Amino acid sequence: MNRISLFLSFSALSLAAASAWSADTSSEAIASELRDKALRGESVAWDIVSELTTRIGPRPAGSAAERAAAEWSAKKLKALGFENVRIESFPMTSWVRGTERVEITAPSPQPIVAAALGGSPPTPAAGIEGEVVLFATFDDLKAAAPGSLTGKIAMVTRPMPATQDGSGYGVAGAARREGPTEAARRGAIGYLLRSLATGGERFAHAGAARYDGARVAIPSFAISEPDSQQIERLARLGEKVRLRLNSTASYVPNATSQNVIADIRGSERPDEVLLLGAHLDSWDLGTGAIDDAAGIAIITGTAKLIAQAPRKPKRTVRVVFYGSEEVSQPGDIPLGGIVYSREHKAEISTHILAGESDFGAGRVYSVSLPEGAQASPFGVTLTRVLAPLAVVPSRVPPGEGGSDVGPLEELGVPVFLLNQDGMKYFDIHHTANDTLEKIDPAALSQNVAAWTSLIWLAADSEVDFRALRSAAGNASPAKP
Amino acid sequence: MNRISLFLSFSALSLAAASAWSADTSSEAIASELRDKALRGESVAWDIVSELTTRIGPRPAGSAAERAAAEWSAKKLKALGFENVRIESFPMTSWVRGTERVEITAPSPQPIVAAALGGSPPTPAAGIEGEVVLFATFDDLKAAAPGSLTGKIAMVTRPMPATQDGSGYGVAGAARREGPTEAARRGAIGYLLRSLATGGERFAHAGAARYDGARVAIPSFAISEPDSQQIERLARLGEKVRLRLNSTASYVPNATSQNVIADIRGSERPDEVLLLGAHLDSWDLGTGAIDDAAGIAIITGTAKLIAQAPRKPKRTVRVVFYGSEEVSQPGDIPLGGIVYSREHKAEISTHILAGESDFGAGRVYSVSLPEGAQASPFGVTLTRVLAPLAVVPSRVPPGEGGSDVGPLEELGVPVFLLNQDGMKYFDIHHTANDTLEKIDPAALSQNVAAWTSLIWLAADSEVDFRALRSAAGNASPAKP
Numbered sequence: 001m002n003r004i005s006l007f008l009s010f011s012a013l014s015l016a017a018a019s020a021w022s023a024d025t026s027s028e029a030i031a032s033e034l035r036d037k038a039l040r041g042e043s044v045a046w047d048i049v050s051e052l053t054t055r056i057g058p059r060p061a062g063s064a065a066e067r068a069a070a071e072w073s074a075k076k077l078k079a080l081g082f083e084n085v086r087i088e089s090f091p092m093t094s095w096v097r098g099t100e101r102v103e104i105t106a107p108s109p110q111p112i113v114a115a116a117l118g119g120s121p122p123t124p125a126a127g128i129e130g131e132v133v134l135f136a137t138f139d140d141l142k143a144a145a146p147g148s149l150t151g152k153i154a155m156v157t158r159p160m161p162a163t164q165d166g167s168g169y170g171v172a173g174a175a176r177r178e179g180p181t182e183a184a185r186r187g188a189i190g191y192l193l194r195s196l197a198t199g200g201e202r203f204a205h206a207g208a209a210r211y212d213g214a215r216v217a218i219p220s221f222a223i224s225e226p227d228s229q230q231i232e233r234l235a236r237l238g239e240k241v242r243l244r245l246n247s248t249a250s251y252v253p254n255a256t257s258q259n260v261i262a263d264i265r266g267s268e269r270p271d272e273v274l275l276l277g278a279h280l281d282s283w284d285l286g287t288g289a290i291d292d293a294a295g296i297a298i299i300t301g302t303a304k305l306i307a308q309a310p311r312k313p314k315r316t317v318r319v320v321f322y323g324s325e326e327v328s329q330p331g332d333i334p335l336g337g338i339v340y341s342r343e344h345k346a347e348i349s350t351h352i353l354a355g356e357s358d359f360g361a362g363r364v365y366s367v368s369l370p371e372g373a374q375a376s377p378f379g380v381t382l383t384r385v386l387a388p389l390a391v392v393p394s395r396v397p398p399g400e401g402g403s404d405v406g407p408l409e410e411l412g413v414p415v416f417l418l419n420q421d422g423m424k425y426f427d428i429h430h431t432a433n434d435t436l437e438k439i440d441p442a443a444l445s446q447n448v449a450a451w452t453s454l455i456w457l458a459a460d461s462e463v464d465f466r467a468l469r470s471a472a473g474n475a476s477p478a479k480p
Numbered sequence: 481m482n483r484i485s486l487f488l489s490f491s492a493l494s495l496a497a498a499s500a501w502s503a504d505t506s507s508e509a510i511a512s513e514l515r516d517k518a519l520r521g522e523s524v525a526w527d528i529v530s531e532l533t534t535r536i537g538p539r540p541a542g543s544a545a546e547r548a549a550a551e552w553s554a555k556k557l558k559a560l561g562f563e564n565v566r567i568e569s570f571p572m573t574s575w576v577r578g579t580e581r582v583e584i585t586a587p588s589p590q591p592i593v594a595a596a597l598g599g600s601p602p603t604p605a606a607g608i609e610g611e612v613v614l615f616a617t618f619d620d621l622k623a624a625a626p627g628s629l630t631g632k633i634a635m636v637t638r639p640m641p642a643t644q645d646g647s648g649y650g651v652a653g654a655a656r657r658e659g660p661t662e663a664a665r666r667g668a669i670g671y672l673l674r675s676l677a678t679g680g681e682r683f684a685h686a687g688a689a690r691y692d693g694a695r696v697a698i699p700s701f702a703i704s705e706p707d708s709q710q711i712e713r714l715a716r717l718g719e720k721v722r723l724r725l726n727s728t729a730s731y732v733p734n735a736t737s738q739n740v741i742a743d744i745r746g747s748e749r750p751d752e753v754l755l756l757g758a759h760l761d762s763w764d765l766g767t768g769a770i771d772d773a774a775g776i777a778i779i780t781g782t783a784k785l786i787a788q789a790p791r792k793p794k795r796t797v798r799v800v801f802y803g804s805e806e807v808s809q810p811g812d813i814p815l816g817g818i819v820y821s822r823e824h825k826a827e828i829s830t831h832i833l834a835g836e837s838d839f840g841a842g843r844v845y846s847v848s849l850p851e852g853a854q855a856s857p858f859g860v861t862l863t864r865v866l867a868p869l870a871v872v873p874s875r876v877p878p879g880e881g882g883s884d885v886g887p888l889e890e891l892g893v894p895v896f897l898l899n900q901d902g903m904k905y906f907d908i909h910h911t912a913n914d915t916l917e918k919i920d921p922a923a924l925s926q927n928v929a930a931w932t933s934l935i936w937l938a939a940d941s942e943v944d945f946r947a948l949r950s951a952a953g954n955a956s957p958a959k960p
Contacts, residue, residue: 057590110537202913226915233534433682435706
């Protein structure tokens with residue numbers, strides 16, 4: 001062993017021993033140390049995502065499994081030292097996938113990989129059979145004449161691009177939500193959609209369709225990308241393609257979902273709350289690892305690391321594991337995030353800042369702070385702490401902050417986004433393939449590091465994000 | 481447009497026009513031109529693989545779909561100008577997958593992605609339920625005491641490495657073929673196998689188990705890699721894992737399979753045959769694109785290109801589309817390749833050389849010629865023609881040449897291999913994900929180019945591979 005490798009060995013040893021806290025107890029020094037601990041994997045994030053997806057598996061909204069996940073979560077949060085741990089239940093109608101089968105019956109029989117869209121009604125026991133009519137886009141379907149699809153199965157074949165920020169999904173979403181209603185309006189007896197997906201593997205990507213009254217209009221399915229291409233090729237060969245659709249899906253009107261809430265209480269301003277959200281429910285096909293056990297793991301890993309800091313932060317850090325994110329409908333299927341904002345209306349003014357982790361475990365590449373915050377001393381410090389993680393300030397504002405914290409934002413709570421790389425997210429999203437192995441432990445640690453940096457700095461400060469926002473709003477040119 | 485880009489444009493134009501044949505009609509010049517045509521995609525290979533997998537889809541041995549594929553093939557081969565096109569049928573027992581479901585029942589209910597192994601008997605209608613016993617390797621299962629698995633479900637969890645030459649699959653195969661018998665012998669009521677697979681996606685990889693008498697011993701399933709890891713993690717958490725297995729698989733004793741045979745007749749020695757094989761049957765989950773419509777496309781593209789050469793080759797080029805490759809069993813489920821060698825026994829001495837394409841559409845990286853041929857003038861010329869394709873002589877002899885030409889090799893027919901890169905093959909092999917999109921058209925063209933080079937040179941020669949082999953054998957040190 002030469003001198004240089006000896007030196008490196010000693011350095012490695014001292015790094016390993018460096019888990020003790022440094023003498024500098026400034027807020028930024030602690031943020032940097034928390035960040036580095038997170039990056040070294042010294043958080044509970046991996047254990048949380050592994051145990052939740054392994055013990056419970058799929059957690060459809062309103063199911064016994066979602067309830068079991070909530071109970072497991074409450075127990076785990078208590079064991080980790082969280083305070084004020086509670087489960088807040090709410091009623092919902094749940095939708096249960098049955099057995100389902102989609103097949104080409106002509107020109108020659110072939111099975112199709114499909115998943116009924118969430119909320120889709122069952123077919124008659126004998127199934128539905130009809131000729132398929134292909135539409136390149138949802139707009140083309142909407143341009144079809146009334147009655148032109150009578151007795152037919154309508155299908156939208158539009159492919160979706162991979163985009164880092166997930167915007168491809170945003171554009172494609174209407175075809176899933178509104179497709180069944182628009183197809184039924186023109187006489188269709190069934191509706192098929194090329195999965196809102198990237199990657200080209202033969203998985204159907206589930207997802208909710210919008211209710212038309214108390215249910216989805218007609219039996220509707222997402223089919224895999226290769227199956228969509230197969231049907232398109234058959235049509236190009238000049239064949240009339242007929243399909244048979246079978247589903248025994250059902251509704252459970254008296255089901256229950258729940259939010260799980262837990263706090264790390266602040267030392268000086270415990271009534272001021274930073275809210276960290278993720279959702280506990282998942283689609284039923286996979287084990288909901290990237291969607292959204294990863295988010296549960298990231299926010300829990302963050303809050304627990306902050307609780308382990310050499311001193312408590314001034315403000316309270318709250319985690320909320322939302323129920324019923326995937327399936328909510330206007331009416332009788334509430335969103336966990338709406339329930340939280342309704343039940344906690346009285347405290348909303350004390351919610352300083354809220355953020356949500358619900359885009360898998362891809363690395364964070366940028367941060368979007370509430371208006372006015374990026375240029376403040378808080379934003380400058382945060383930029384410095386995030387820099388080693390390859391995270392930069394975003395030029396795009398945080399918008400609503402996510403589906404579950406959106407209702408808080410509507411009530412005036414400032415929100416932030418830690419933007420994650422989503423280039424691969426829709427390869428896996430809502431499929432049977434959403435399992436633990438798809439999470440890169442190093443990327444998960446980088447997420448916890450970014451969250452810990454931001455949340456510690458905000459929790460250990462007196463920054464008033466509402467005031468910064470108002471000042472920035474006042475400084476902006478007046479709106480016409 | 482500057483002069484250089486003008487020059488390039490003219491060059492591109494003249495290249496495009498260069499499909500006409502050069503004045504040099506030497507065998508090597510024609511081989512090189514055929515190779516380049518193939519590489520430019522000027523073969524029927526893509527059309528074949530696209531239309532076969534699209535029109536017919538899955539083609540399980542003994543099914544109506546396999547028959548339809550054979551009829552489509554005969555029609556296509558006639559239309560392409562092949563001569564002596566015939567379908568040679570043979571009886572078999574076929575196995576039909578029913579509906580199937582594997583689920584964890586304890587500690588908490590979860591679905592498992594599984595596929596019954598080929599030949600696996602149905603379960604009782606209520607299914608089979610039992611505790612799972614995990615074995616890290618098949619040898620560990622075989623070391624279990626008689627009776628030690630009574631009432632249990634045995635499961636082998638061994639992962640498989642990706643290897644370029646597919647040798648990882650060879651090592652792993654016994655656990656699929658022999659696993660059900662060995663588990664049943666120790667009292668097990670069901671058998672599960674971590675799929676013989678790479679890539680880690682949540683697909684079950686089908687495949688045949690060996691008959692024990694006239695059926696597989698007990699209901700047996702391959703489960704996806706993530707599901708195997710899930711069950712292993714549950715066990716590591718200290719849980720007793722219980723599973724329920726359901727399958728309505730059935731046997732059809734009076735089914736029929738068939739081989740399809742077609743020739744490009746040689747000009748000078750039409751009775752001397754070069755045999756190019758691939759199999760027409762596929763597993764039932766996917767559309768059998770890489771396994772083995774790709775092989776059908778490669779050999780047909782090769783033979784058709786040779787038929788388009790400026791002169792006919794001296795010898796006959798024969799394609800054989802074998803039936804019943806995936807499922808054969810000693811006894812009542814014959815291998816198409818064995819049927820061919822039995823039915824054509826009288827002609828075997830005129831079979832100069834045989835080769836099989838049954839490893840997807842990954843690029844060819846090396847060639848294994850019959851003993852004695854590599855060092856001959858034929859081998860030297862072939863090496864020169866293959867060099868631009870990045871194909872080198874292999875140091876490994878061709879062995880049996882493949883499952884369908886193996887029986888010919890046993891009867892003394894010299895065989896060759898064009899070895900394909902299989903690093904990704906077992907990501908897809910025997911899954912629902914084996915669809916057209918997994919084939920890279922450029923790699924398919926490179927395969928046709930390599931096959932066309934070899935087959936043209938051999939067909940347009942008088943090389944006696946048997947004599948070369950005998951001479952090489954004589955020159956070798958005597959075996960003890």
